[in-house]
Amino acid sequence: MRAFRQVDVFSPLPLMGNPVAVVHDADGLTDEQMAAFARWTNLSETTFLMAPTTPGADYRLRIWTPGGELPFAGHPTLGSAHAWLEAGGAPAVADTVVQECGAGLVPVRRGERLAFAAPPLLRSGPVEAGDLTRIAAALALGVDEVVDAAWIDNGPGWVGLLLRDADAVLDVRPDLALFGDLDVGVVGLYPDGAGDGAAAEVRAFCPGLGVVEDPVTGSLNAGIAQWLAGSRLPTSYVASQGTAMGRRGRVHVDVVCDGPSREVWVGGDTLTTVIGTVAL
The missing domain is CATH 3.10.310.10 (Diaminopimelate Epimerase; Chain A, domain 1)
Known part of the structure; x- marks a missing residue:
């Protein structure tokens, strides 16, 4: 025992x-x-x-x-x-x-x-057009609905997609038959004051790992912060995740800058x- x-x-x-x-x-x-x-x-x-x-x-x-x-x-x-x-x-x-x-x-x-x-990210950088078309199709989205995309893989294999806003993230209805081995995270920003303290809404889809949608995902949020914090997101913020599943996840992100180096903390x-x- x-x-x-x-x-x-x-x-x-x-x-x-x-x-x-x-x-x-x-x-x-x-x-x-x-x-x-x-x-x-x-x-x-x-x-x-x-x-x-x-x-x-x-x-x-x-x-x-x-x-x-x-x-x-x-x-x-x-x-x-x-x-x-x-x-x-x-x-x-x-x-x-x-x-x-x-x-x-x-x-x-x-x-x-x-x-x-x-x-550290194991894979980073832009997503090729063919891959983006496949990923968008798996999410039942048009490529034109994706604001930005990047590989943000720190182990599980994440690719990140930025959508126009938090509502667009909550509206995603994935086509699971098209995922294959994809592990996809989507993020959209809330207008100021609209996210109940959260700056962004996040969802994680990873059916290849035996999990259709993960309720709240630290590794994905770490990758998103390494990608977007300091540009589209603040260097200190809270992300909401799990809303679409009836959860109330809150991920606390802080980026510590020391000269050219950045350390991302996810709590x-x-x-x-x-x-x-x-x-x-």
């Missing part, structure tokens, strides 16, 4: 964010066991806390969707750090937890809420909703 927690991430209200299933003391589990449990939970992600293998890390994290393993994901990072701390984990540095995962070492800052430092509230044990 292993300790288990389910943590709601990116909402101060219970059951209104994105849950992650966290298995503690998961050393010794096989890939097959982890994949089977992730399929069984049927959540966007299920994580497994293990002893670190890299100097400087407080723990190692394996992250699985129902469709396979990811090198990095945002809400599992925050939820797993919350679970590890709540279970008595003591970081080597008091105000920062250091997570080891497939994307390397990811610092998680402790403060009013947990926040992770966005890892959110975390709340344990289930505590128990699991037999694997």
Whole structure:
């Protein structure tokens, strides 16, 4: 039997964010066991806390969707750090937890809420015309409805599309049969004062990972901030996500500039909703 927690991430209200299933003391589990449990939970992600293998890390994290393993994901990072701390984990540095995962070492800052430092993009830059046509078709959009597009992949494979406004994002009705292996994030801005404190509305579609729409997505919001913060978005803002699914996700983004370098921090509230044990 292993300790288990389910943590709601990116909402101060219970059951209104994105849950992650966290298995503690998961050393010794096989890939097959982890994949089977992730399929069984049927959540966007299920994580497994293990002893670190890299100097400087407080723990190692394996992250699985129902469709396979990811090198990095945002809400599992925050939820797993919350679970590890709540279970008595003591970081080597008091105000920062250091997570080891497939994307390397990811610092998680402790403060009013947990926040992770966005890892570097694995793929960035403009989207070719043929790819954009395919992506727009998967979203049941015309190419002329896309204001801007870019690859913003920090692990899951994200491509980002900027639409004319938040309402256009909420109106998207994707054609799932056309997605294939696409992982697509869409973002649109709210007029000042219209977003209930949020500057933008975000949606994430990733049926190739076994998740049709992700309720609230840290990795996607990190990529969006690396792409748009300081130009179309402020360097400090809150993004709304999950509205179309009846959730109330709030993602807190802060960009710290030090000369030419920029560090993006993505934070959110975390709340344990289930505590128990699991037999694997």
